[in-house]
Amino acid sequence: MSKPYYDAADLRKFGKITEWSEELGTKFFDYYGKVFEEGALTAREKSLIALAVAHTEQCPYCIDAYTKDSLQRGVTKEEMMEAIHVGAAIKSGATLVHGVQMMNKVNKLDG
């Protein structure tokens, strides 16, 4: 039987990337930890942003991690779904706004 590319248990091993490049791995995790600390934005707001981006990036590990993180911060499922729609709207908007480029090209070539 073939193994899937993604294994949920691999998320727990994320920290091990440091073993093969200690300096860069450590710097990354320090930065990562700092980013999610309470700042001008609350940790709860950051968690929701991360959840939306996890979906636009289609990262299964990130989706698992930030769904759980959101729950831990008392985020409701309605809030989570709305956040994902924000990500989806930007994704589809980003596709559609290129329609202007298509229109420009058509107008130039076939005006």
Add this chain to the structure above:
Amino acid sequence: MATKSLKKLGNDLAQSNKQIEILSNGIFKTGELPTFKDKISETSQFPIKAKKLEILQINVGYMCNQVCDHCHVDAGPDRKEIMTRDTMRQCLEVIKNSGAHTLDLTGGAPEMNPDFRWFVEEAAKVGIKDFIVRSNLTIIRANKKYYDLPDFFKKHNVHVVSSMPHWTRGKTDKQRGDGVFDKSIKALQELNAVGYGMPDSDLRLDLVYNPSGAFLPGDQEAMEKDFKKALMEDFGIEFHNLFAITNLPIARFLDYLIASENYEDYMYSLVEAYNPSAVENVMCTNTLSISWDGYLFDCDFNQMLELPVNSKSRHVSDFNEELLEGRNIVISQHCYGCTAGAGSSCQGIVA
């Protein structure tokens, strides 16, 4: 939503030895995760020793008007274990002869014990200054005979600590049963009305938050802010503090973790969040738990697992504070629940 206790249902997990077996085998047996003993030994914190006794937490019975999904007591209307007045008299002797200054009453719904009020009054007479009652709130609205509980609490300056899993109806009712949210809101408003929870009021009203599923509680301070804002905006409710408490993997919560295939991930989360500084202040170091039939335990969780205190003094009838002080606390893997993150106790975070 559950309507019966595991005990009534004849579920294997109603047996404490079955629970300990699960917590001792699997990932802890294979060494995939360290046992709690090994973990605290890494920082030379084994064995955990009891310090001076400060709090007596008395479980006056497992009967409850609710059947919450994650109850570590497996409490419910069908549980018949209730502390008798005779055992309460023995507890009063313990209070008289010990240095404990706080009496923490829990259950079940402690107010359902027919001698609950008598006991509070007698304990006040023998010198207890600080009373804590773990009230589920809905009991105040469950029957006319409980309607005057806010006044009774006020009369004895009882510190009310109430469970409230979320500030929204959906998440609350999912964990605690349909209609629980609306009744809890009404009860909180009634407590506010007699002065409980108001800013600068001596009538303490604290809420307990424990997660509604297989995840750990978030930051206690941030959650408190969110609870306060939402309960004030939506219902004009005030309260003092929020205690964020981690669900321990025993009884109904353990059953839920296993049935939903979350057990291993949850134990990983607990072990990953292990915080050695939380070990210093775990509640078993200054609290003694007394069961409905008068036996002594290191905490309410050990009581449910039927892990008695490691001492010759094991029952209120042969209570001996000197023997109990310095005893080694009885531990198993469920103890990771009290040392995760900022730690967890009946009084909220500990580190």
